[in-house]
Amino acid sequence: MTPEAVTQxxxxxxxxxxxxxxxxxxRIRDLWAAVMLTGIYSxxxxxxxxxxxxxxxAFTEAAVGAGIATFLMLGTLALTSRRAKPPQGSSLVPLAVxxxxxxxxxxxxxxxxxxxxxxxxxxxxxAPEYLSDGVPHVQGGPSKVSVPNxxxxxxxxxxxxxxxxxxxxxxxxxxxxxxxxxxxxxxEVKQ
Amino acid sequence: MRKQTILRIVAxxxxxxxxxxxxxxxFHGDFGPGGGFQAGVIFAAAVILYGLVFGLKAARRVxxxxxxxxxxxxxxxxxxGTGVASMLHGGNFLDYNAxxxxxxxxxxxxxPVAHLHEHSPEGTExxxxxxxxxxxxxxxxxxxxxLGVGLTVAAILITIFFAFAGRERAQ
Numbered sequence: 001m002t003p004e005a006v007t008q009x010x011x012x013x014x015x016x017x018x019x020x021x022x023x024x025x026x027r028i029r030d031l032w033a034a035v036m037l038t039g040i041y042s043x044x045x046x047x048x049x050x051x052x053x054x055x056x057x058a059f060t061e062a063a064v065g066a067g068i069a070t071f072l073m074l075g076t077l078a079l080t081s082r083r084a085k086p087p088q089g090s091s092l093v094p095l096a097v098x099x100x101x102x103x104x105x106x107x108x109x110x111x112x113x114x115x116x117x118x119x120x121x122x123x124x125x126x127a128p129e130y131l132s133d134g135v136p137h138v139q140g141g142p143s144k145v146s147v148p149n150x151x152x153x154x155x156x157x158x159x160x161x162x163x164x165x166x167x168x169x170x171x172x173x174x175x176x177x178x179x180x181x182x183x184x185x186x187x188e189v190k191q
Numbered sequence: 192m193r194k195q196t197i198l199r200i201v202a203x204x205x206x207x208x209x210x211x212x213x214x215x216x217x218f219h220g221d222f223g224p225g226g227g228f229q230a231g232v233i234f235a236a237a238v239i240l241y242g243l244v245f246g247l248k249a250a251r252r253v254x255x256x257x258x259x260x261x262x263x264x265x266x267x268x269x270x271x272g273t274g275v276a277s278m279l280h281g282g283n284f285l286d287y288n289a290x291x292x293x294x295x296x297x298x299x300x301x302x303p304v305a306h307l308h309e310h311s312p313e314g315t316e317x318x319x320x321x322x323x324x325x326x327x328x329x330x331x332x333x334x335x336x337x338l339g340v341g342l343t344v345a346a347i348l349i350t351i352f353f354a355f356a357g358r359e360r361a362q
Contacts, residue, residue: 055224059216063232068348071239075355147221147333155226156333156340160285164270166228167340171267174347178260181354 007051014048029084031077039070052115056151130154195244202244209237217341221330227337231344238345239352247356256353259346266343273335277328287332 001009021041028034042065049058113120130150147153155163216223217230242250274285282289 056226056229059225059229060232063229063236067236068232068239071243071352072355079358147330149221149223152220152226152333156336157287157329160336163340164274164285167267167270167343170347171263171343174263174350177351177354181358
């Protein structure tokens with residue numbers, strides 16, 4: 001088998017595992033197991049992203065999705081009940097809504113360019129400029145940014161305003177959590 | 192989890208490497224995959240692992256909550272301050288080319304910093320990025336900004352961890 005075929009095989013295997021994990025999460029009533037399964041789901045997703053040549057996203061998914069989010073959900077679970085209540089009433093209407101939405105989304109993907117297609121609009125607009133700026137030896141042009149990792153260059157330099165905004169959003173989120181959840185100082189002293 | 196010997200030993204073995212990897216992702220983000228955000232979450236994950244295995248009190252000793260809150264604000268300040276610094280150097284807000292020193296503003300940084308550091312052996316950009324004392328404006332700006340992002344992300348996630356882990360079941 002060629003390396004590409006092996007990669008394809010691993011991708012298909014990962015996607016099957018993702019699907020199986022997702023269905024199990026939906027069906028299971030033990031919330032502790034469900035939280036653990038979401039961690040596994042994130043980890044499988046991270047592996048898949050790595051195969052799609054997106055290591056940056058895979059890092060984030062593995063650390064946030066599998067690590068920190070799992071912990072936060074476990075922390076929430078410790079404060080509430082461990083078992084989900086069985087669903088009330090018929091689930092036919094929600095099922096129909098989900099099927100219609102999913103079918104619409106799948107239908108939408110038919111118009112999308114194929115994965116890795118160099119003619120895709122995303123690769124025709126500003127990406128060539130970023131690549132020629134950031135990676136001097138690819139197109140021979142003078143390097144404006146001199147940061148070989150184009151993702152970092154785009155995030156921190158070309159999209160510097162956006163990233164500043166995102167950092168402020170994270171900061172604001174942390175402040176919000178502190179304001180809502182921090183215990184009053186007098187109880188902290190007693191601890 | 193104080194009695195779990197295996198967990199304690201494995202965590203003790205792993206945490207230094209997780210921290211080291213976070214620093215690698217932070218400061219090598221311009222060459223390899225990753226950057227400030229990824230480094231921040233990996234660093235926070237290491238502290239959370241430490242807190243889970245060795246207890247909240249130990250984690251609070253390593254990363255005092257007050258210090259974390261200060262660092263979170265400092266990260267945003269570093270990022271925005273980089274923008275202000277580039278304005279003070281005559282560029283636009285967050286225009287890192289202005290940070291490259293005199294004569295760099297309009298050259299698009301294609302001109303290496305070799306003029307500033309005569310003893311610099313190579314003239315090519317990549318070597319400058321790693322060997323020069325003062326990286327090119329863009330490079331310097333990206334590194335500093337990513338440091339700000341990493342500080343904020345790590346500090347905020349550790350803060351959220353403390354906020355969640357410090358809760359007890361409501362009666």
